[in-house]
Amino acid sequence: MQRRYLGLTAAVAALTTAISVSGCGSVGGAGDVTLRLVAADYNLDGGDGTKKYWQDLAEKFEEKNPGIKVDVEIQSWNDVDRKVGEMVKAGKAPDLAQIGAYADYASDNKLYSAAEMLSIPTQANFLDSLAEDGKVHRVQYGMPFVGSTRQLFYNSTLFEKAGITEAPTTWKELAADAKKLKEDGVATPFALPLGPEEAQAETLNWMLAGGSGYVDEIGTYTLNSSDNIDAFEFLKNSLVTPGLTGPVAPGKLNRKAAFEAFAKGQVGMLNGHPSLMQQAEKNGVKYEMAPLPTPDGKKRPSMGVADWMMGFKQNGHRKEMGKFLDFVYSDANVIAFADRFDLLPVTLTASQKMASDSKHQKVRKFLQALPSSVSYPVSKTSWAKVSESIKQQIGTAVEPSNTPAGVLGVLSREAAALDSATQ
Template identity: 40%
Template sequence: MTAAVRRRVFLSRTAGMAGTAALGLAGCGSGAASGGTVRLTVLAASYGRTVGSPIVDRWHEFIAAFEKEHRNIGIDLELAPIEKIDRTLAERVAAGREPDIAQSYTFADYAEAGRLYSADDLFDLSAQADFLTPFARAGELGFTEYGIPFLTSTPRLFYHTGHFARAGLSGPPTSWAELRTAARALKAAGVTTPYGLQFGPEAAEDEALAWMLATGGGYGGQAGYDFPKDANVEALTWVKEQLVAPGLAGDDPARFSRTPAYAAFLKGEVGMMLAHPVLIRAADRAGVPYADAAFPMKDGGAAPPVGLSDWLMAFKRNGHRQECAAFLDFLYSERATTRFAQGQGTLPVTVSGSEALRAQRSARALWPFIDQMPRAEFHPVGRSTWPKVRDTLRQRIGAAVGPGGDPRALVKTLQKAAEAAEAARPAAAQPEDVAP
């Protein structure tokens, strides 16, 4: 098995947490300190009534299975709304009340401050080798992995096959010219939003990166930010002129975010859009006729997919390294991750989990997503300044592709914001009273 495949399984495992209890998965060594019960606090996200809502049930099932196998380790699950998870964690850390394990969209600032255990502290070499390479590398700071991929996936181009048939379209677009042609045909057939461009504040950075990768661009990485690439300007200019200006991307892409976009697709209001596999189950339940395809490169072929991941972190303050290691080892077991992925439409981030799911015909709908995972490319999540830069992108990108907008000015603004954030970054300081 290649290292890339191995890295893939992780998401599956992460997702599998819920299924662990249902399957009665066996745990690995407890690693708990001798004498009495150690209690770990796990801070995780809740998802309200969104398509991700069953994830909380999976947590409870997984924890029950873990505690049954590890009698001397108890788990206290604390939940925060997904939109507040980062702020909740930051407040806990600022107050000196770090959880033992936390879910978040960011990890780099805590790693820079020396607050986190590394993957080397938590997993043996064989377990680390099982993580899919691009996801493991995305969790690195200074070539050491601190962010553990969780609830991972990559998007594909979902399209409403009923609308496509009525518009006389025989299949998905394989280039941007074909995408524009399809959008025009969908509009002529009366589809409200031919292409669901998600440049609203929820996750505009994902949609934007998908278009930039499809022209050979991107945001940069651990070596630094690189927004002003000509390829990035080319991508945004095409979106502005070929989709937004002719009304092929809805009334106001700057206000169209991921959650309402998914809801609109399920109502039949969107012809095609980028979406993650979590939409599969919801579309099946809603009876929406759909298919998915790789997002196309501008001139044809499959573009590199955008890698998406929440991150798990294990904090040092309480000194529970062995117990955290036991919990995470159980969480990322092959059967657990595979089970979770089946139920939630997330993907395994380990090779073993990916291979196991890829072998199940019942998971056939996930196979194309799994197959593209080793090619995933990420936002610069390993830079502690990324959240500030990301917020600037979210606030400005919609206007940049709207009437009077200027994509080239936008990428220059983003680069200046990134450089200012980097210059203002304090030197990494080791926090006091943190257990080794």
């Protein structure tokens, strides 16, 4: 089901109690083992920051825990979920995977629960709603790793040149502003990345803005709701067909390429997460942020996303994995990763520290959006396959030869069938 992010205050009190009760935690001991971790690449510019973070962290952990080695493999977001799936299918599951979905593995009894690995203070420190999103049949298997929300980014220099004085608040205004940008020579007035890298995120942005989402209040897939069809009719008829989404077809445009183009000053507007700020600032691109416009200008929840850590049972390294994860989720390491990539922490204490630190003022808009944001239906065991179908097919909904209703109808029927098969 869709879940809302909750505030921090009450949960901090619960955390304090948990720490006082737990003492040193519930996991310990180490064997002469090597833990294999497959993790996603968060670099937007082709650098090696993700690899360096994990290598440094692994070295520090190994110094404190003789006998446990950590072997890290970094994969792009285009490939990481598929690669892990192939490993698991081949009987060569990694010990730990930091990817986009966990529930199907939990349903197949391939994962340790969070309680089987983590110390009580570590498990109690996750943001409440994210911990809930990590549960299948009321047991937490998915451990949130990092979070983000979305804002509309717009190039303030290009806006000024085109005579646009403020951010659009309605879809009609957004289309009108995109037209002005095109008339002023902007190659990509609005970047619409519906390519396979992260199409499920861009899709949810528009569905939420339109008043719907992937599922209803009881968790039933609603991909072809009238609101969702209207959202994609707007994208096709008001942005794509008039040529306002640039030279690359939305179904071929990936998020990374869209972000790179924005950071080079070539894009007027797009939906972005916190890490785009750093990328744009490196190139001296001036930008502003605003909530994603809606059909009527009324504010609606934005998308909130958590990426997931999970521990596989296959190699039996439960205690060693727990020791490593307790280290991964220490405040210093959580904040270091979030700070490096301009993302949001997923633990209570790290979130509080970031919110109160003037150094992180730029991400406060995203932190403020957390309480009302809506995430993917990640606790549904069908979500991984549904998400993959969306990544591969949703871009065709705005192509000239297709209709949004037709494509969303196909996706909705596939989702319902997958959901039924995994009950």
